[in-house]
Amino acid sequence: MMDLYETFITVVESSSLSEASRKLHTSQPNVTLRIQKLEKDLDIVLFDREGKKLILNPSGSKLYEQAKN
Amino acid sequence: MMDLYETFITVVESSSLSEASRKLHTSQPNVTLRIQKLEKDLDIVLFDREGKKLILNPSGSKLYEQAKN
DNA sequence: TTGTTTTACGCGGTGCGTAATGATC
DNA sequence: GATCATTACGCACCGCGTAAAACAA
Numbered sequence: 001m002m003d004l005y006e007t008f009i010t011v012v013e014s015s016s017l018s019e020a021s022r023k024l025h026t027s028q029p030n031v032t033l034r035i036q037k038l039e040k041d042l043d044i045v046l047f048d049r050e051g052k053k054l055i056l057n058p059s060g061s062k063l064y065e066q067a068k069n
Numbered sequence: 070m071m072d073l074y075e076t077f078i079t080v081v082e083s084s085s086l087s088e089a090s091r092k093l094h095t096s097q098p099n100v101t102l103r104i105q106k107l108e109k110d111l112d113i114v115l116f117d118r119e120g121k122k123l124i125l126n127p128s129g130s131k132l133y134e135q136a137k138n
Numbered sequence: 139t140t141g142t143t144t145t146a147c148g149c150g151g152t153g154c155g156t157a158a159t160g161a162t163c
Numbered sequence: 164g165a166t167c168a169t170t171a172c173g174c175a176c177c178g179c180g181t182a183a184a185a186c187a188a
Contacts, residue, residue, distance in 0.1 A: 017143065027180055032144055034178090052142045052187055071153080086168065096155055101169055103153090121162050121167045 004038040005067045008046070011035060012056055012064050071095070073107040074136045077115070080104060081125055081133050 007024060011031060014020040021028045035054075039046050046060035056064065076093060080100060083089040090097045104123075108115050115129035125133065 028143070029145080030179065087166080097168070098170080099154065
């Protein structure tokens, strides 16, 4: 499968899932599913959903610091 | 998928696919399929089939030397 | 209405076990 | 016949894309 961490990093560094999906050359739904899968695999919520915005929460921020290296 | 190299090493170190399948806690057909897949992935024949015996050939031997570490 | 995220659905690929077949002893 | 390897078959799982739905601006 496509690497979930790469997807996560790309999402964090994008302004939307749409933009991330373009960078990752995949569909928007897939990005949603990958993030959901990552959260489920780790059993950690990484983003808070506020409206249509995904806001990285402290857990997500911590993971991002680790994952980007 | 189960690691193909682990399967390969186990087969090499066993006297038969049956024995290997027992060590690997899987079925005989699966071991056959994994070896076939490894050979196909690498595009290298690893064993010569003589009767019901699988005999490691030079290519297989070389791979085994690399893989066992 | 437009742009976004999410869910629903179906498809193709993959690895598995069981069963059947083939082949050797 | 017994024992082994291989092939056939069906099943479950997974990741995908498209389509539909849900939701916010």
